Amino acid sequence: MNETMSKMSLRLSLAGLVTGLSIAAASPVLAAEGAPKPPAQNWSFSGPFGKFDQAQLQRGFKVAKEVCASCHAMSLVKFRNLSQPGGPGFTPSQVAALAASYTNIKDGPNDSGEMFERPGRAADAFPAPFPNEQAARAANGGAYPPPIDMLAKARTYTRGFPTFIFDIFTQYQEQGPDYITALLTGYVDPPKDFPPLLPGQNYNSYMPGHLIAMPKPLNDGQIEYPKGPDGKSPVPETVEQYAKDVSAFMVWMAEPHLEARKRMGLQVMLFLALFAGLLYFTKKKIWSRLPEHASKH
Numbered sequence: 343m344n345e346t347m348s349k350m351s352l353r354l355s356l357a358g359l360v361t362g363l364s365i366a367a368a369s370p371v372l373a374a375e376g377a378p379k380p381p382a383q384n385w386s387f388s389g390p391f392g393k394f395d396q397a398q399l400q401r402g403f404k405v406a407k408e409v410c411a412s413c414h415a416m417s418l419v420k421f422r423n424l425s426q427p428g429g430p431g432f433t434p435s436q437v438a439a440l441a442a443s444y445t446n447i448k449d450g451p452n453d454s455g456e457m458f459e460r461p462g463r464a465a466d467a468f469p470a471p472f473p474n475e476q477a478a479r480a481a482n483g484g485a486y487p488p489p490i491d492m493l494a495k496a497r498t499y500t501r502g503f504p505t506f507i508f509d510i511f512t513q514y515q516e517q518g519p520d521y522i523t524a525l526l527t528g529y530v531d532p533p534k535d536f537p538p539l540l541p542g543q544n545y546n547s548y549m550p551g552h553l554i555a556m557p558k559p560l561n562d563g564q565i566e567y568p569k570g571p572d573g574k575s576p577v578p579e580t581v582e583q584y585a586k587d588v589s590a591f592m593v594w595m596a597e598p599h600l601e602a603r604k605r606m607g608l609q610v611m612l613f614l615a616l617f618a619g620l621l622y623f624t625k626k627k628i629w630s631r632l633p634e635h636a637s638k639h
Contacts, residue, residue, distance in 0.1 A: 380524030399430040402591025405584050415470035418491040422464040428601040437464050483542045485555035494518035494592040519589040524548040526585035529558040560584045
């Protein structure tokens with residue numbers, strides 16, 4: 343029986359190795375298109391003990407509101423979410439003032455059966471910049487700006503073999519924000535041997551195929567961050583910083599309960615470790631009562 347089990351284990355190991363090599367042989371999209379892999383960034387929310395940087399989320403919201411929201415929707419996020427635990431940490435009064443600044447929230451019907459506009463409330467979702475996809479395409483030369491509330495989960499890249507195996511142990515899950523940060527900072531002049539750009543095309547070193555319809559959205563000094571006690575911004579007002587901040591905010595929009603999930607995960611792992619220990623000592627105690635010859639059968 344032991345020989346049979348050994349053969350079965352060997353077969354399973356070989357099957358796993360073949361599967362891993364098959365996955366490794368599959369060329370990732372970015373590599374196939376000649377785009378470099380995005381560099382890994384240092385995120386406060388990475389790892390099992392990671393948490394969001396509240397100041398970074400507030401800066402990222404400022405970038406999203408002043409730049410991204412002019413074309414991209416984030417309708418899955420409500421104003422009140424900004425004051426919930428684990429988020430940017432805005433006060434209820436700040437949220438109410440922010441919501442009220444949007445004066446064209448559609449509501450209704452009223453008693454006359456007509457739709458009307460009113461100031462925003464904390465329970466409202468962020469209004470979309472366009473009423474529908476067709477209007478968005480018409481305003482952007484045929485390209486559809488995707489919603490950004492789930493973009494950090496939807497956009498990723500293939501890490502390849504054997505990196506993705508190490509990711510299991512390092513718990514690397516930041517492909518989305520790494521890719522978004524690289525994309526926002528990847529607007530450079532095309533190489534001399536690159537084909538001429540057509541109207542509506544922009545060169546981006548991290549975009550598959552290097553062609554993207556979205557013009558460069560960020561520039562140094564474009565957004566003014568809150569000043570510190572010395573009258574200066576605590577972080578540089580550069581494209582790189584803007585990109586990292588808005589990427590972190592996108593992660594929060596896609597996973598607002600990230601901190602609670604990680605906290606629960608640690609509690610579950612601790613419980614399982616204690617439970618496994620109790621089972622081991624219980625089994626040892628029970629089997630210790632049996633005669634020595636019985637334990638050999």
